[in-house]
Amino acid sequence: MEVAEKGNKIILNKVQDFNLTHMFECGQCFRWNKEEDGSYTGVVENKVINVEQFGDTIVFNNIGSQDYSLLKSYFDLDNDYGKIKKAVNTDSIMNEAIEFGYGIRILNQDEWETMISFMISANNRIPMIKRVIENLSVKFGEFICNYRGKDYYTFPSPKRLAEASLDEILECKAGFRAPRIKKAASRFLEERDLVYSIKDMTYDEGLTYLKSYEGIGDKVANCILLFSMKHFDTFPVDVWVRRVMQELYVDKNTKDKDIRKFAENKFGKYSGYAQQYLFYYARENGIGVKRKK
DNA sequence: TCCCAGGTCCTGA
DNA sequence: TCAGGACATGGG
Numbered sequence: 001m002e003v004a005e006k007g008n009k010i011i012l013n014k015v016q017d018f019n020l021t022h023m024f025e026c027g028q029c030f031r032w033n034k035e036e037d038g039s040y041t042g043v044v045e046n047k048v049i050n051v052e053q054f055g056d057t058i059v060f061n062n063i064g065s066q067d068y069s070l071l072k073s074y075f076d077l078d079n080d081y082g083k084i085k086k087a088v089n090t091d092s093i094m095n096e097a098i099e100f101g102y103g104i105r106i107l108n109q110d111e112w113e114t115m116i117s118f119m120i121s122a123n124n125r126i127p128m129i130k131r132v133i134e135n136l137s138v139k140f141g142e143f144i145c146n147y148r149g150k151d152y153y154t155f156p157s158p159k160r161l162a163e164a165s166l167d168e169i170l171e172c173k174a175g176f177r178a179p180r181i182k183k184a185a186s187r188f189l190e191e192r193d194l195v196y197s198i199k200d201m202t203y204d205e206g207l208t209y210l211k212s213y214e215g216i217g218d219k220v221a222n223c224i225l226l227f228s229m230k231h232f233d234t235f236p237v238d239v240w241v242r243r244v245m246q247e248l249y250v251d252k253n254t255k256d257k258d259i260r261k262f263a264e265n266k267f268g269k270y271s272g273y274a275q276q277y278l279f280y281y282a283r284e285n286g287i288g289v290k291r292k293k
Numbered sequence: 294t295c296c297c298a299g300g301t302c303c304t305g306a
Numbered sequence: 307t308c309a310g311g312a313c314a315t316g317g318g
Contacts, residue, residue, distance in 0.1 A: 027299055122300040128316065129299080175314030180301090217301045238299035255308095279299075 001077070005065040012058040017081035019103020020053045026104050026280040028227050030117050030130045031137075031155070041147060043137075044074055045110070048144050048152045062147060076105045081273075088267050088274040093248050097281035104276050106227065111195050112188060113155040114228035115213075118220045119184065120177055128173070135172035140164060158192070161185035180215030187213065199229045206231060218257065226272040235263035235271040243288025244278050 002013040020040050024032040032042035039052040039061075047070070050061040060071060072078060085098050116136075121129050133155070140160040141153035161169070162185035169178040188195060198206040206229060210221035222236035237245070237256040245259045246252050254262070267274040282288065 118299080119301095121298090123298060123313080124300085124315080125298045125317080132315095170314090173315065176301095176312090177314080215301065219300060223299075236299075239297090240299065283299085 003068065005068075008062055008064055010060040010063055010065060010068055010071060012060075012077075013056070015056050015058050015077075017085070017103060018053070018056075018058060018075075018105060019101075020051055022101045022103035022280065023075075023105050023107065025284075026101060026276055027126060027283065028276065029107055029109060030126070030133050033130075035148065041150075043144065043152055043154065044070065046142070046144055046154050048147045050147070073108050076108055079105070081105060084270055084273050087270045088277065090266065094274065094277065097277040100284070101277050101280040104273075104280060106232070106272060106276060108230070109228045110155070111198070111224070111228045112158055112192075114224050115184065115188070115195070115210075115216070116155075116161070116181055118223045118227075119180055119213075119215045120174060121223070122177060122215065122217075122220060132173050136161070136169070136174070139168065139172055158185045158188040162189055177215060180213075184213050184215065198225070199231070203231050203233060207234075218260075222260070226275070232272040233264065233269045235260050235267065235275045237263075238279070240279050240282045240287075241275060244282035247288045 004011045032040045041050045052059040120132050137153040140156035144152045210216050222234045225231035237259045264271045
């Protein structure tokens with residue numbers, strides 16, 4: 001990979017295992033949106049970043065060279081996905097899933113934002129999750145800038161959400177998750193350092209801690225661990241992963257926890273990557289969905 | 294109108 | 307331990 005800078009652009013050449021659609025549409029993040037020209041614009045920390053892809057050349061717009069370390073971390077650029085694919089490519093099903101979502105990378109997202117985002121994901125659809133997060137950001141985040149005619153805001157701080165009234169959070173269409181969000185914000189304010197140290201805890205310690213929040217159960221906790229706390233040995237089971245696993249790997253009435261254990265045993269320390277390839281493959285192809293005639 | 298969504302929580306056996 | 311229902315919201 002080669003890195004070049006040009007004004008407010010950072011250009012990467014010869015990038016492997018990198019595809020914008022795969023990365024942004026595989027359900028791990030909710031603040032990236034496709035522009036008419038096929039590029040994606042999103043918010044990372046307090047920066048609005050636009051990304052374009054031309055084959056194995058990636059162009060990051062609206063960002064200076066001083067922020068390359070942020071990109072490197074967020075897009076997991078130092079990780080060798082060739083090695084990961086080789087490790088999880090255990091059978092023909094995984095082979096197909098990896099070929100389908102060959103450009104997936106697990107983004108390194110902020111813990112606080114990921115906690116709230118996946119609390120919102122409970123019993124919700126991805127477009128609605130994105131809408132609620134956008135509403136919260138417009139209402140409680142800090143204005144960053146206008147980019148291509150659209151205003152962008154940071155993800156709300158825990159302080160701002162803790163101070164918000166329940167009605168204000170409800171106005172963002174959070175529904176029954178609103179009180180959970182407010183409570184989580186208040187608690188996070190007190191335990192911020194602890195949360196940011198979960199990446200250094202054992203998986204079990206992290207899981208137990210996260211599940212002690214109201215609104216964080218097994219699935220959401222595992223997503224938070226995987227997407228923001230560098231615990232890649234977990235295999236979150238949601239409706240899509242349940243379907244693809246029950247269709248292709250395990251008995252139809254296997255429980256989520258047992259599916260997770262089965263997969264974690266099968267894929268080991270790369271379970272999280274395997275889960276993302278399967279999730280994207282299942283959702284995009286409607287695996288296990290009953291078709292109407 | 295009914296069903297369901299990257300679930301979680303509560304209740305009653 | 308575990309099945310079953312409630313929970314806001316909105317799209318199909």
